[in-house]
Amino acid sequence: MGFGSFIVNSIIVIVFIVGMVFTIKFFFANKKEQSISTVLITSGLSLTVSSFGNTWTNINRLFATIILSGSPNDAIEINSAFSQTQWVQLIVGIVLMVAGGYLLYFAKNKLFILNINAYYDKRIESNNKDIGLSTFEFKEREIDLVRNYKNGITANTIKEVVEIIEEKTRSFRLESKDFKRGYTGIAPIPFVMLTGTYLQREKINEYFEFDRIQTEEFYKLKNRKKYPALQIDKSLNEINANAEEFVIAVSLTKRITQEQMKQFKNAEKVELYLKNPKDNAIRHKTQLFEYAQKIGEIIEEISASTSCKKVHLLISSQSSLALEIGKRIDNQRMAEITCYFFDIKQDSNYPWGIIMNGENKGEFIER
Structure with missing residues (x-):
């Protein structure tokens, strides 16, 4: 696993843990809207971050190639498929975060x-x-x-x-x-x-x-x-x-x-x-x-x-x-x-x- 993938996976795990803590807290406090909104935001943020996973890996590979070969042109050629962002996953993640934020706003201002x-x-x-x-x-x-x-x-x-x-x-x-x-x-x-x-x-x-x-x-x-x-x-x-x-x-x-x-x-x-x-x-x-x-x-x-x-x-x-x-x-x-x-x-x-x-x-x- 590359360093970039490690960072992405670490962020996802942290987001998931924090999200679950707040979800459980709101659930037992009988704040159902806040609990649902937290699940949506957590899921959306996780999807958004992980949609850049391949990109982070390629960036890691790009810097490693530059350091080892000393030639930026060679590195660019080797990483010709540099951007491999999962666009559908990214869009779904953003939609979930927006929906969660909208629900959280109304829940707090109810x-x-x-x-x-x-x-x-x-x-x-x-x-x-x-x-x-x-x-x-x-x-x-x-x-x-x-x-x-x-x-x-x-x-x-x-x-x-x-x-x-x-x-x-x-x-x-x-x-x-x-x-x-x-x-x-x-x-x-x-x-x-x-x-x-x-x-x-x-x-x-x-x-x-x-x-x-x-x-x-x-x-x-x-x-x-x-x-x-x-x-x-x-x-x-x-x-x-x-x-x-x-x-x-x-x-x-x-x-x-x-x-x-x-x-x-x-x-x-x-x-x-x-x-x-x-x-x-x-x-x-x-x-x-x-x-x-x-x-x-x-x-x-x-x-x-x-x-x-x-x-x-x-x-x-x-x-x-x-x-x-x-x-x-x-x-x-x-x-x-x-x-x-x-x-x-x-x-x-x-x-x-x-x-x-x-x-x-x-x-x-x-x-």
């Missing part, structure tokens, strides 16, 4: 989308064209609460819902930790906010909302920065600092009225609202984050500067805002927060809620 459904089953997988994603570009992980919700809301129902949300959200966190994340959901606001509490300090890269009023399609929140400011009905200096219970009403889609809040008659009320509330008011990610941050800061300031022991949180908005607020809820710096469900058919428009923090987190509250 978007894991958390979808919370309670009212009915609405998945992005069957509506992916709305948001311009191919089914190869994302994986959808659903928290399916439709059956629980249809069975009626009781203490037992909520206990089961809380367990499902915690388990499914923690699983989503682990599975998607090395990837980009997305969120969508059509579910009661307390369910969504509770989910957010299990995603603290976790970044959500993309938000998808379902426009059920106009287009009946999903849309993605953009990165634009022009949007209306979130208003507050009174400064925090004007509130009753001795109050032990506060209602914080957040109105983006519809303005929450005083009549709807009558069941909280003994609580101090603070309203956060848009001057022109409307369905799908949130269209931009910066808008979402700013609103959620402002609401979180107000809850924290009320908790710290008053005698507040309980916060009753009422939200008229898209579910993405509830999720982001949930991510900001704190056990130490905030009073006990209960997020409520709105039902216009009930005498008490907020008949039930779920505690979001503290030692009673997940507890069902019925009013």
Whole structure:
């Protein structure tokens, strides 16, 4: 065996060993796309390198002839068939490497989308064209609460819902930790906010909302920065600092009225609202984050500067805002927060809620 052949064979062996190590690693990490892409790249690289095997041998022979004969012309004549590259093998190898690289790129940039459904089953997988994603570009992980919700809301129902949300959200966190994340959901606001509490300090890269009023399609929140400011009905200096219970009403889609809040008659009320509330008011990610941050800061300031022991949180908005607020809820710096469900058919428009923090987190509250 010539020195050139030795080099080629050594490279092939090294490529094969490294490729198999990464293939096995990805396989046991349940990363099937990365495992397949590694096999393709390894196979393609091995074929590509070995397709030059005869050429390397001839180059070795050429230099040996020059050294021994001292005549370049004689060497050229002896190696008249110098280039014997296996072109079919080379092309197949390149195609495999390109295919493997393409698959690896999408595997590394795959978007894991958390979808919370309670009212009915609405998945992005069957509506992916709305948001311009191919089914190869994302994986959808659903928290399916439709059956629980249809069975009626009781203490037992909520206990089961809380367990499902915690388990499914923690699983989503682990599975998607090395990837980009997305969120969508059509579910009661307390369910969504509770989910957010299990995603603290976790970044959500993309938000998808379902426009059920106009287009009946999903849309993605953009990165634009022009949007209306979130208003507050009174400064925090004007509130009753001795109050032990506060209602914080957040109105983006519809303005929450005083009549709807009558069941909280003994609580101090603070309203956060848009001057022109409307369905799908949130269209931009910066808008979402700013609103959620402002609401979180107000809850924290009320908790710290008053005698507040309980916060009753009422939200008229898209579910993405509830999720982001949930991510900001704190056990130490905030009073006990209960997020409520709105039902216009009930005498008490907020008949039930779920505690979001503290030692009673997940507890069902019925009013």
